[in-house]
Amino acid sequence: MSPVSAEAAADPVAAERPHLRPGSGRVESLLARFHQIRDFTNALCAGLEPEDCVVQSMPDVSPTKWHLAHTTWFFETFILKKFSPGYRSEIPQYAYLFNSYYNAAGDMHRRDLRGLISRPTVREAKRYRASIDSHIDNLLSKADEKVLDEIEPILILGFHHEQQHQELLVTDIKHVFAQNPLYPVFRERKTEARSLAKPGSQSSPLPFLDFEETIAAIGHDGRGFSYDNEEPRHRALVPAFSLATRPVTNGEYMAFIEDNGYVRPGVWLSLGWMTVNEQRWEAPLYWTKHDGRWWNFTLSVFRPVDESEPVTHVSYFEADAYSNWAGARLPTEFEWERAALDCPIEGNFVDYENFHPHALSNSGNNKGLHQMFGDVWEWTRSAYSPYPGYRAGPGALGEYNGKFMCNQYVLRGGSCATSRSHIRRTYRNFFQPEKRWQFTGIRLARDPH
Numbered sequence: 001m002s003p004v005s006a007e008a009a010a011d012p013v014a015a016e017r018p019h020l021r022p023g024s025g026r027v028e029s030l031l032a033r034f035h036q037i038r039d040f041t042n043a044l045c046a047g048l049e050p051e052d053c054v055v056q057s058m059p060d061v062s063p064t065k066w067h068l069a070h071t072t073w074f075f076e077t078f079i080l081k082k083f084s085p086g087y088r089s090e091i092p093q094y095a096y097l098f099n100s101y102y103n104a105a106g107d108m109h110r111r112d113l114r115g116l117i118s119r120p121t122v123r124e125a126k127r128y129r130a131s132i133d134s135h136i137d138n139l140l141s142k143a144d145e146k147v148l149d150e151i152e153p154i155l156i157l158g159f160h161h162e163q164q165h166q167e168l169l170v171t172d173i174k175h176v177f178a179q180n181p182l183y184p185v186f187r188e189r190k191t192e193a194r195s196l197a198k199p200g201s202q203s204s205p206l207p208f209l210d211f212e213e214t215i216a217a218i219g220h221d222g223r224g225f226s227y228d229n230e231e232p233r234h235r236a237l238v239p240a241f242s243l244a245t246r247p248v249t250n251g252e253y254m255a256f257i258e259d260n261g262y263v264r265p266g267v268w269l270s271l272g273w274m275t276v277n278e279q280r281w282e283a284p285l286y287w288t289k290h291d292g293r294w295w296n297f298t299l300s301v302f303r304p305v306d307e308s309e310p311v312t313h314v315s316y317f318e319a320d321a322y323s324n325w326a327g328a329r330l331p332t333e334f335e336w337e338r339a340a341l342d343c344p345i346e347g348n349f350v351d352y353e354n355f356h357p358h359a360l361s362n363s364g365n366n367k368g369l370h371q372m373f374g375d376v377w378e379w380t381r382s383a384y385s386p387y388p389g390y391r392a393g394p395g396a397l398g399e400y401n402g403k404f405m406c407n408q409y410v411l412r413g414g415s416c417a418t419s420r421s422h423i424r425r426t427y428r429n430f431f432q433p434e435k436r437w438q439f440t441g442i443r444l445a446r447d448p449h
């Protein structure tokens, strides 16, 4: 994880964190994790100016300031208001402004109007964060084991919730900066990011790995944290299939574009074809053509598209069309999970602060699957639906996942904006098929010949 920003380190509230009583290892480790995650959010914002933090460039994007306050509201609403005796909100109206979609927690401000809210200011939002952090410190340091038993699962949900918003914060600020002709730099590009592969080098032919038919155990096994949408664990028949050993590269995707992929209705889903034409898509989001060459807006620099990097910022529609054009298909989420069983959860995560997918290094020529985790989320052809036996939980937190199980597709594996400690083999991300502002990419699958 990145070092705490200078601003957070100088935070007077943080400096007064309570001295914990001896023997309170459980509290210490929970608070250590709490502050590590909260501090990483602050560190992500370290290079941003207040003007950067208030822009909403499209309805899907939330201003940075909103992410800072909403993640704080989560801890205030679901922990402090419930477990801290006599707790009173300093500014009760924040409950309306910073509730996202939890109907059972009360009314909320319109999502598409978040960019119109100039108050609270960024400074006030940061003060709100520090104040709630201090209340959490105090609550946990005084809580007995019984209360901790109740708080701990919600606190851990809050950790993962904040990590999800860290990813959104990164992808949202990318979209905000991309609207600016000055192409602001979010973070300077690291030297080692360039040394992994020769820029512009051609990727090797795409190998596939064969998998036999099996009845796979799908879903979370209950050890450690998971979201409710990963349960119940159940058996699923996964017929024989082949999976590409790496994601599709920019170079391969360019061949699709040059072969008129975006103007061939035959490879597109009907809804995808409508979307391509309505939106006038000609390439992945953030690609621009200059003097006959494709350029790419990244969080570090505006530069020519590197053909060896995994293609990213493509919608489900584009992923599906590319797969058809390539004579393949997208994997199901069950195929992906079965294939990921033996893959170590390592890769280019946000922890390394590259904020961009990496080209596969030369070791990628080895047999086996590569880049299953990190770099780019991989679209699957599985609709985001409940697993057999799934029931959303009661109350506001039951709204976390279940109510979105309609008109979305599952993505797997995490991206360069995902935290390593956030992702799992059973993790189900989901987005509507036309969305492409997340770091979304393509891994091909094939049926047996």
Ligand SMILES: [Fe+2]
Binding pocket: 070, 100, 161, 165
């Ligand atoms: Fe949220």
